[in-house]
Amino acid sequence: MDCLFCKIVNREIPADIVYEDDQVLAFNDINPQAPTHVLIVPKRHIATLNDLEQDDLGLVGQLSFAAARMAKDYGFAEDGYRVVMNCNEKGGQSVYHVHMHLMGGRRFTWPAG
Secondary structure, X not given: OOOHHHHHHXXXXXXXXEEEOOOEEEEEOOOOOXXXXXXXXXXXXXXXXXXXXXXXXXXXXXXXXXXXXXXXXXXXXXXXXXXXXOOOHHHOOOOOOOOXXXXXXXXXXXOOO
């Protein structure tokens, strides 16, 4: 498989890993959109949100739990932060491996910006 995030999970490509448990891996984004911008990926390859199955509900919960835990560890949980999951090209997905963006350390506006 030629998936960038799978290669990071398998330690074939280096990344600045900031969190890991048995189901997910998190690393700093190489093109950060905020002072803290972490990508949280499942260790198992799932291409898009559309490919999730009923059995993956716990995995999506684990991604969210990891994001909330890291927001507390980084010290911006109380001030606020943003989590984003993109799906497919028009949704802004550029790597086809489900992932969550955790961004914090600045004020966010709506619409996104």
